[in-house]
Amino acid sequence: MMEMQESPRTPVVMAQLSWFFGIATIVKLLLIPSYHSTDLEVHRHWLAITHSLPLSQWYTDETSEWTLDYPPFFAYLERFLSMFAHLIDPQIVHLHHGLNYKANSAIYFQRMSVIVSDLFLLYGVYRSTLALASLKRNLIWLLVIWSPGLLIVDHLHFQYNGFLFGWLLLSLSFLAQGRDVMGGFLFAVLLCFKHLFAVAAPVYFVYLLRHYCRGGLVRGFARLSVMGAIVVAVFVAAYGPFVYHGQIQEVIRRMFPFGRGLCHAYWAPNFWVFYIMLDKGIAFLLRKFGFNIPAPVASFTGGLVGDASPFAILPRVTPLTTFIMVLLALLPCLFRTWKDPRPRLIVRSVAYAYTCGFLFGWHVHEKASLHFSIPLAIVAVESLEDAKHYFLLSIVSCYSLFPLLYEAQEYPIKVLLLLLHTILMWFSFSAQYSGSLRGDKKGGEKQGFEVGWVTKSYLIGVVVVEIWGQFLHPYIFGDKLPFVPLMLISMYCAIGILYSWIWQLKSILISS
Amino acid sequence: MKKKGEMKKVKKVKDKVNDGQDDDPWWWLVQEGIRPSFLCISLFALLVRVAVGLHPYSGARTPPKFGDYEAQRHWMEITLNLPPKDWYRNSSVNDLSYWGLDYPPLTAYQSYVHGVFLKTFDPDSVALFTSRGYESYLGWVFIVSTFRKLLMRWTVLSSDVLIFFPAVLYFVLVYRSMRFGMGQNSDVAWHIAMILLNPCLILIDHGHFQYNCISLGLTIAAIAAALSQKDLVASVLYCLALNHKQMSAYFAPAFFGYLLGKCLRKKNPLLEVTKLGLMVIGTFAVVWWPYLQSKDAALAVLSRLAPFERGIYEDYVANFWCTSSVLVKWKKLYSTQSLRIFSLAATLITCLPSMVQQILAPSSKGFLYALLNTSFSFYLFSFQVHEKSILLPLLPLTLLALEESRSILWLTHFAMFSMFPLLHRDKLVLAYMALYALFILVYFAPCGPSGRCHGTKTLDNTQKTKRSVDFITSITFHPLLMGFLG
Numbered sequence: 001m002m003e004m005q006e007s008p009r010t011p012v013v014m015a016q017l018s019w020f021f022g023i024a025t026i027v028k029l030l031l032i033p034s035y036h037s038t039d040l041e042v043h044r045h046w047l048a049i050t051h052s053l054p055l056s057q058w059y060t061d062e063t064s065e066w067t068l069d070y071p072p073f074f075a076y077l078e079r080f081l082s083m084f085a086h087l088i089d090p091q092i093v094h095l096h097h098g099l100n101y102k103a104n105s106a107i108y109f110q111r112m113s114v115i116v117s118d119l120f121l122l123y124g125v126y127r128s129t130l131a132l133a134s135l136k137r138n139l140i141w142l143l144v145i146w147s148p149g150l151l152i153v154d155h156l157h158f159q160y161n162g163f164l165f166g167w168l169l170l171s172l173s174f175l176a177q178g179r180d181v182m183g184g185f186l187f188a189v190l191l192c193f194k195h196l197f198a199v200a201a202p203v204y205f206v207y208l209l210r211h212y213c214r215g216g217l218v219r220g221f222a223r224l225s226v227m228g229a230i231v232v233a234v235f236v237a238a239y240g241p242f243v244y245h246g247q248i249q250e251v252i253r254r255m256f257p258f259g260r261g262l263c264h265a266y267w268a269p270n271f272w273v274f275y276i277m278l279d280k281g282i283a284f285l286l287r288k289f290g291f292n293i294p295a296p297v298a299s300f301t302g303g304l305v306g307d308a309s310p311f312a313i314l315p316r317v318t319p320l321t322t323f324i325m326v327l328l329a330l331l332p333c334l335f336r337t338w339k340d341p342r343p344r345l346i347v348r349s350v351a352y353a354y355t356c357g358f359l360f361g362w363h364v365h366e367k368a369s370l371h372f373s374i375p376l377a378i379v380a381v382e383s384l385e386d387a388k389h390y391f392l393l394s395i396v397s398c399y400s401l402f403p404l405l406y407e408a409q410e411y412p413i414k415v416l417l418l419l420l421h422t423i424l425m426w427f428s429f430s431a432q433y434s435g436s437l438r439g440d441k442k443g444g445e446k447q448g449f450e451v452g453w454v455t456k457s458y459l460i461g462v463v464v465v466e467i468w469g470q471f472l473h474p475y476i477f478g479d480k481l482p483f484v485p486l487m488l489i490s491m492y493c494a495i496g497i498l499y500s501w502i503w504q505l506k507s508i509l510i511s512s
Numbered sequence: 513m514k515k516k517g518e519m520k521k522v523k524k525v526k527d528k529v530n531d532g533q534d535d536d537p538w539w540w541l542v543q544e545g546i547r548p549s550f551l552c553i554s555l556f557a558l559l560v561r562v563a564v565g566l567h568p569y570s571g572a573r574t575p576p577k578f579g580d581y582e583a584q585r586h587w588m589e590i591t592l593n594l595p596p597k598d599w600y601r602n603s604s605v606n607d608l609s610y611w612g613l614d615y616p617p618l619t620a621y622q623s624y625v626h627g628v629f630l631k632t633f634d635p636d637s638v639a640l641f642t643s644r645g646y647e648s649y650l651g652w653v654f655i656v657s658t659f660r661k662l663l664m665r666w667t668v669l670s671s672d673v674l675i676f677f678p679a680v681l682y683f684v685l686v687y688r689s690m691r692f693g694m695g696q697n698s699d700v701a702w703h704i705a706m707i708l709l710n711p712c713l714i715l716i717d718h719g720h721f722q723y724n725c726i727s728l729g730l731t732i733a734a735i736a737a738a739l740s741q742k743d744l745v746a747s748v749l750y751c752l753a754l755n756h757k758q759m760s761a762y763f764a765p766a767f768f769g770y771l772l773g774k775c776l777r778k779k780n781p782l783l784e785v786t787k788l789g790l791m792v793i794g795t796f797a798v799v800w801w802p803y804l805q806s807k808d809a810a811l812a813v814l815s816r817l818a819p820f821e822r823g824i825y826e827d828y829v830a831n832f833w834c835t836s837s838v839l840v841k842w843k844k845l846y847s848t849q850s851l852r853i854f855s856l857a858a859t860l861i862t863c864l865p866s867m868v869q870q871i872l873a874p875s876s877k878g879f880l881y882a883l884l885n886t887s888f889s890f891y892l893f894s895f896q897v898h899e900k901s902i903l904l905p906l907l908p909l910t911l912l913a914l915e916e917s918r919s920i921l922w923l924t925h926f927a928m929f930s931m932f933p934l935l936h937r938d939k940l941v942l943a944y945m946a947l948y949a950l951f952i953l954v955y956f957a958p959c960g961p962s963g964r965c966h967g968t969k970t971l972d973n974t975q976k977t978k979r980s981v982d983f984i985t986s987i988t989f990h991p992l993l994m995g996f997l998g
Contacts, residue, residue, distance in 0.1 A: 015958070016537050016958050019537075019953060019957065019958055020537075022949070022953045023950070023953055026946045026947075026949055026950045026953070027559065027560070027563060029942065029945075029946040029949075030560065030563035030564060030566070030567075030942075030943060030946045030947075031563055031566070032942060033566045033567055033942075034566050134537070135540065138537040138538075138540075141537075408659050408662055409565075409566060409659075409662055412558075412562045412669075413559065413562050413563060416555060416558055416559040416562060417559065419555060420552065420555045420556060420559065423548075423551060423552055423555065424541075424552060427540060427541050427544060427548060427552070428540050428541070430544075431540030431541075431543065431544075432540070
């Protein structure tokens with residue numbers, strides 16, 4: 001239960017929070033010379049496009065294969081950053097000479113821009129935890145600001161997720177305080193930064209409709225129009241200039257590249273992994289029994305090739321199918337929100353929405369597991385059950401990100417990050433729940449933070465999968481079957497995430 | 513009215529109870545004890561070391577001589593391919609002018625072990641002759657292929673984890689019991705962080721590339737053994753440290769004084785001294801075994817260890833001779849022979865008091881301070897001191913961090929600053945600034961002795977001002993000095 005009174009010692013809180021952030025920043029600074037992913041080139045090219053070309057050509061430019069596929073506010077952000085990049089080294093933002101520019105100035109600038117943009121995450125976390133008791137507050141800081149998944153994706157692989165999650169957490173914090181207008185406004189802004197966050201839009205819509213737009217027909221309708229006007233205004237600010245230039249079709253086409261396949265090159269640990277394995281398994285068995293099953297011509301990662309289906313036996317999956325499945329999975333949560341729109345449940349509902357989107361979505365990247373593990377950190381400290389669930393979830397989601405960093409020099413770093421995170425979580429949850437549950441259990445049983453034997457064996461299984469993938473497989477098989485370790489990681493993590501989905505659904509439906 | 517007053521009182525009591533918790537964000541970890549805190553801090557320290565290893569090393573891509581990294585690789589090549597008696601001898605296959613071995617035999621044995629490790633994964637890197645200046649970093653995609661810089665970095669990491677970290681744990685446990693349980697758990701955690709996150713050591717070992725963690729780790733273990741009354745073990749460990757790097761001799765007077773002082777207080781002093789002497793001689797004999805066959809071999813090694821043909825100081829180092837050479841041109845006025853005598857005299861005079869004091873009245877705390885004093889006197893007045901030797905006085909000061917919290921702050925400032933030219937040459941400026949900032953953050957950590965609140969008492973105004981002054985001067989130290997000089 002989040003306490004509502006403000007902590008009177010805000011300067012102390014800010015100093016401690018800055019200390020946490022400072023330590024994280026230093027680790028990020030030290031990681032600057034690490035793995036150089038293609039995302040660095042992608043974002044550098046976007047700096048070049050937004051700096052060198054007029055607005056009307058941002059979404060039609062073909063100079064490089066890395067076309068702009070984020071909504072306009074992100075393009076404006078790149079434009080803003082490109083002003084500084086131009087001051088530091090003009091070649092970074094040159095459209096043609098800057099292609100594949102790997103000089104230190106470019107790398108340092110881009111990495112520093114992510115580090116600085118993490119200040120938004122800091123503010124989001126600060127606002128979300130201001131009203132909590134100090135132990136819970138510190139735990140959440142540990143889980144979010146020192147999140148190993150965020151560090152791996154943002155600062156080793158390179159993305160701007162910290163910035164985006166800052167906006168999400170800000171919006172959620174306003175909703176949790178009952179300030180719906182601000183919450184809705186910030187969410188609309190977030191949608192114009194990255195449209196992937198729109199998976200939670202149904203939840204937001206239902207919640208705002210029921211919580212904000214109530215109090216009779218006239219008042220409700222007035223509030224609805226206010227909310228609608230604000231959202232429309234935000235979208236106009238983002239897409240307006242492109243509608244003016246007649247570019248809106250290009251923008252939509254670039255933002256939703258459905259030419260890609262069901263899965264990314266590395267299968268994200270979602271539901272489709274099981275579907276694909278089932279398909280392959282049945283085909284294999286049927287072939288053994290003598291049936292003639294033609295091998296599919298299309299692949300899962302490539303685009304939709306005419307009428308060909310990448311599945312041998314089971315029915316084909318289209319983007320529409322995935323969309324419907326996500327909506328179906330969301331329905332219980334939407335019903336609950338409709339019947340009982342409470343600020344307390346909004347964070348869980350939004351996290352649940354992102355879980356459904358991750359499990360059933362089209363061309364999901366494993367980085368998307370951050371979308372629900374970061375918001376869940378805010379509520380992980382509310383009860384013992386939450387803590388146990390989060391312990392498992394954050395380890396699984398961080399481990400599923402390991403294949404992103406496949407070079408040897410990052411191996412000790414990612415293992416140490418996960419190990420440190422696990423141990424810190426263990427000790428902090430144990431400290432919080434060692435003497436709790438005073439009134440919950442009859443007979444005064446003292447129940448500490450313990451994970452059951454199922455969770456323990458699952459986590460040991462994670463270690464086994466890793467040892468197999470990294471050491472035993474290359475030793476036994478050498479170069480053959482290189483995709484098997486990846487498949488194994490993907491499937492094993494998918495089990496954990498499916499469990500988390502079911503647990504979250506249960507907790508939303510039965511919460512009182 | 514009365515009710516309001518009561519409520520106010522209740523609120524005040526509640527605040528007081530939560531006071532320590534509110535201001536100490538780590539109480540849940542330190543309350544578990546020393547070992548869990550040590551585990552977390554050492555994992556974080558390991559992460560920092562691995563991250564620093566991503567940065568350039570000394571002499572990267574600078575032919576023909578390269579730097580310390582190439583020297584260490586060359587020693588692995590030599591020790592792996594030649595028999596021990598040829599390691600220190602100038603010969604056709606072993607050109608001593610190209611990074612000849614100039615540390616005692618234990619370094620050579622350690623290079624051999626690491627050479628075997630390197631050979632299993634990348635034999636070309638330690639092949640005789642052809643591997644000189646061999647620099648490469650190849651990527652790895654799920655299959656074990658060659659990756660040289662990583663292997664070298666991992667040899668330093670493994671030495672750190674196997675020798676330095678356990679030694680620190682041993683010391684911290686002994687030190688804790690020495691203070692009779694005084695102070696709080698968060699003090700111990702802060703102390704561990706001060707030792708393990710020492711920026712100078714991390715930058716030199718994992719950035720510039722050296723193996724100081726082995727000799728310093730052995731020294732710490734020796735100190736801990738001596739403090740817990742295991743004198744024989746202490747002497748063996750210290751001899752091993754001496755045999756790894758001859759610079760560990762900076763601590764010799766303190767060890768000698770303390771152990772001798774303790775022997776003199778026992779029932780049978782002569783027996784104790786003989787036992788110690790036998791252990792020392794035995795350790796030396798075991799380590800120097802291949803070189804004891806003939807006088808020539810032993811002398812060859814000794815001449816490599818003490819290169820007196822070099823001057824009294826080289827480059828820029830923050831000791832007495834180099835600094836005062838601005839006023840008194842030592843190198844021009846006196847010959848090397850007389851300078852040798854001067855430096856010997858100055859060193860002896862300055863380290864004698866603490867040695868004598870320990871012989872007469874040995875004590876645990878006195879021992880630690882004696883280590884500090886002797887290492888400082890050697891650093892300031894000895895012959896041919898390298899700027900990296902600042903690690904040696906810094907070590908006992910980190911061990912005494914809880915007693916001398918202000919000194920450690922200022923010595924680290926100056927030590928880091930004195931190493932800056934070296935690190936700038938290695939292009940380690942980013943790692944330098946990051947580790948510097950890390951040190952300041954850990955030093956002023958919210959739960960440590962220099963944080964906002966120590967224990968459950970809030971600081972009064974004078975103490976608060978003092979802390980703020982410390983903090984502000986720490987962060988502005990560098991920019992001010994750079995601006996002043998640059």
